[in-house]
Amino acid sequence: MIKFLEKKLSTYGLSEGLTVFAVNAIMILLIVFISVVLYFIAKKIILKMLAKFIHKSKTKWDDILLKNKVIDRMIYIIPAVVIHAFAPIFPTFQVWIQRISLCYIVFIIILVLDKFFDTLNDIYNTFKASKARPIKGYLQVGKIIVYAVGIIVIAGVLMNRSPLILIGSIGAASAVLLLIFQDSILGFVAGIQLTSNNMLQIGDWIEIPKYGVDGDVLEISLHTVKVQNWDKTIVTIPTYALVSESFKNWKGMQEAGGRRIKRSINIDMNSIKFCDEEMLERFDHINFIQDYLKRKKTEIQSYNKENIVNEISKVNGRHLTNIGTFRAYIENYLKNHPRISQEMTLMVRQLSPDEKGLPLEIYVFTNDTAWVNYEAIQADIFDHILAVISEFDLRIFQSPTGEDLKKITN
Template sequence: MIEFVEKQLIAYGLNEKFTDVATNAVVAMMIALISICLYFIAKKVVLKIIENFIKKSKTKWDDILLKHKVFERLIHMIPAIVVHSFAPMFPSYQVIIQKIAFCYILVFFLLALDEFFNVIDDIYSHFEASKSRPIKGYLQVFKIISYIVGIIVVIGVVMDRSPLILLGSIGAASAVLLLIFQNSILGLVAGVQLSANDMIRLGDWIEMSKYGADGEVIEISLHTVKVQNWDKSITTIPSYALISESFINWKGMQESGSRRIKRAIYIDMTSIKFCDELMLDRYKKIEYLKPYLERKEKEILHYNESNSVDRSNIVNGRHLTNIGTLRVYIETYLKNHPKISKDMILMVRQLAPNEKGLPLEIYGFINDNAWVNYEAIQSDIFDHIFAIILEFDLRIFQNPTGNDLRSMVKCCQL
């Protein structure tokens, strides 16, 4: 080609002194024109054919390849491949041209490889196993390794040194590399432990107060775990923090289909007393209490008569109390509640008294773990409990309010 161009230029009467320069310029423009033409043919024709073929196919993975533009990245290599192939036509500049072309090819190959790793992650995310065994962190490690190898190869080509020699030099500088990639190494180790121990999955509800995280895991990567909080803000947590510090994973609650109630009502202890006949007669009219009271009265009567208890003083023998009767009522009420799980623990218990009174704690599980439904059901239950407290001649403890103080002042004035 060079000889043909050179003869044509001489034939047109060009000075022999400028023939070599003009020949090289014309050949370079021709090569550039061929490169551009091949690039546009590949992009406008070949790529369109590939796109049409992929759209007609029933498989999904090739659509993901198209979405991530892997083929477009590969097409960018075509001009450099053409230039690299024609480099021997310029003996004086052959080595430089080939080095530049090779580096260009390698850069776009690495970019295509980067997107290919994204394609693998995207395809894998469609499988159910991706929620429990995410691979994004591992793919990021492969990306880092591929870029490091690519950079070493480029440096080796530019410096005319074997990449193996450069790798040996890097081995000597491993301490520096460990410092540079400390977070990546920690993230990799954390990712392996999180995955192996099944500590966290995509979609899990986790709570980590130190980082202000309380929501759903939306991404697990090499360095970070992203949590979308319930207020729609996003908290980013370092991966290694999840294995070095404590966090709450509500996965068990979500899988059980139930959600726990653990809340106490504080009873004013000065309102606790034994039940008299009038109180018992009133309580027997309550459906949930009638069978219990009839059975309990017989049991207590038999005990007191068997032990010849002196009934002149209520302290002697056994007697029912209003707090105990309330506890039985609440427990029976919850057992008959359609939204309380019958397969899980349920109890109404007394906690240690304190300055706020006697805590009467309700411990059980609602068979609906949707947050809004759970809060509504729990509120309905406690609405009912608060409303019936006075029926048992009990008072709920609460600190004096402004209205209480005004009432006291009025009484004092009278």
């Protein structure tokens, strides 16, 4: 074809140099035309037909493949293949044309594999196991390897050297590479530990005060873990920080189906006393402690009688106290509460008294782990406790306020 064009142009009286230039220009335009035609055939016809077929199929993975434009990027290889095939037409520049076109093909293959890894992650995320075993970190390591190998291959093609020789020479600079990819290596190792030990999953509620983290895990990648706090702010922390440092994972609470209430109220110790007959008669009308009072009265009378206790003084023998009766009331109240789990620990206990009074701690679990519901249940319980405590002739301890001091002065 080139000889035909040279003969045809020479008939027009063109010089040899001008003929060669014209022939080369025509061939370049022809190559560009063929590349553009083949590209548009693949883009506008073949790809559209393939898209229609994919949309009709029942599988989802091919839709994700199309959405991530993996096939679109593969089409960009066509012009480079055409240019590489026609390179012998230009013997003077053949070597460099083929080298550059090969580098371009390798570059497009890298971009295709990059999108292919994203597609694998999107497909994997459609399965339930993706929350427990995310693979994004591993795929990012795969991307790093692909880019590293691609750069080495491109350098080898341009330098006309074997990529294996370049890889061997890189071994001498391994210390520098380790320093460059330090975060990637640490993140990769941390990702393996987190996954293999089932320490963290997407959707887990974690808490790390050091980094201001208190919310749900959105994403686990090679370098970072993305968390959305309850105030809707997004925090990213290094993946290896979850292995090198401690963090609190609330997953156990969510899986158990119960969330702990551990809160105490301070009782004014000056209000603690033995129960007299008037108090006991009043307590007999409280449903939650009627059985308790009957049992304790019988038990105390039997003990005092057996031990010939002088009941003139309350110091002798055993007697009911308002704090003990109140504690029994709270226990029975919680045992009959519909939002308190009866399968988990349920306890009302006294802590060590201090300058703020006698702490009476409620230690129970709600049967609802949702945050808003949990807070409502907890508030409802303590609303009732604070309102009913005066019925047992007890007082809550609190530091004096301005109103209290005003009453004293008046």
